[in-house]
Amino acid sequence: MKLFAFANQKGGVGKTTLAVHMAIHAHNMGFRTLLVDLDQQGSATFLATGDGDRHQTMDGTALDLWYPDRKIPVQTSPIFGFDFLQASAGLDAVDDDAAAAVLALRRLDTLEKADEGPGAFYHLVVVDCPPAPGVRQVAPLLIADKHIAPVTxxxxxxxxxxxxxxxxxxxxxxxxxKLEFKVLINRVKANSATNLTIASALLEGFPDWVMPHQLYEREDVRKGLRLGKPYWEACRDDAQRDAWYQTFYSLLQDVPDDEDNPDSREVQEPDDAEEILTKQREGGEQ
Structure with a gap:
């Protein structure tokens, strides 16, 4: 099992959107994928379910990882088909003990995908961390294989x-x-010479850390998710379509499946995605 943590100490960089795209791509490639929403705002939970109030609970959420006697309440995204642990508005209750948080997240190491039987461990766990530095941001990084840091x-x-x-x-x-640090330049404004200059300077200055593809600011990124599609399936810009796809494709390259055989992967599609997406669009944006 590999764990990817999407984390940054600044909000507004597109962290959650990118984490959800990572889960979508891994699932669509046939990997057993689990998205863990540790941000009490619940944005990843909203994108996975279409329910903007779903995180307003203390029951059946990622909080249960902190209680060894509780079953881990995995759900399946009715829109995208990957599994997820939803956020809780009360997640800040666990922000006082980093060691306990590491132990809680270690429970994911042996978590099996329930509908595939014994031994069906997840190939990839994607953690959406909160933007504020603290226990729920640091603890995932202490056990992660990759830290993907979106920056503007x-x-x-x-x-x-x-x-x-x-x-x-x-x-x-x-x-x-073992942690691999990757910087993903996101929300580039194509008409901003300053943005383009800074992006180029970052890539030249930190070539081992900064990923080569730059993702542009586009209104239809979130629109694509509301249509139940990753951006590369909704984008009309060929260059950006390729940049988005290649970004997540490259991150997956060292994630093995059961036999490291892509032909052995199967993807199950959700049955009622269209109905949920319609309700989500009618409810407006979050």
């Missing part, structure tokens, strides 16, 4: 990246030497 190519984005690098090199990597 502007002054605030680069300032946030500096803070991330300091945290990664000074606090996380010494305790988790």
């Amino acid at each position: 190519p502007d002054a605030l984005g680069t300032q946030g990246l500096l803070s991330l690098v300091q945290t990664y090199t000074g606090h996380i990597r010494p305790d988790n030497p």
Whole structure:
């Protein structure tokens, strides 16, 4: 099992949208995929279900990971088909103990996909971390295989990246030497010379960390999700369609399946996605 943590210490960088796209792509490629929403705002839960109030509960959520006597309440996204652990508005209750959070997340190591029988462990767990630095951001990084850090190519984005690098090199990597740090430049404004210059400078300055594809700011990114599609299936820009697809395809390259054989993977599609998407669109944006 591989664990990818999407985390940044700045909001508004598209972290949740990218985490959900990662889960969609892995699922569509046939990997047993689990999305864990640790952000109490519940945006990933909303995108996975179409229900903007679903996280307003303490029952049957990711909080149950912290209680060893509770069953892990895995659900299946009725829109996209991947499994997920939903957020709870009360997740901040566990923010006082990093060691307990690590133990809680370690329960995912041996979690089996219920509808596939014994031994069907998840190939990939995607964690959507909250934007504020704290236990629910740090603990996943202490056990993750990849830390994907979305950044915007502007002054605030680069300032946030500096803070991330300091945290990664000074606090996380010494305790988790296997962790691979990847910076994903997101929400680039195509008509901004400053954005384009900063994006190029980041790639040139940190070639080992910064992913080569730059994802542009597009109104139809979230629109695609509301239609039940990843952006590369809804995008009309050939270059951006390729950039989005290749970004998530490349992240999956070292995630093995049962026999490391793509032909052995099967994808189950949800039955009632269209009805839920219609209700989600009628309810407006979040």
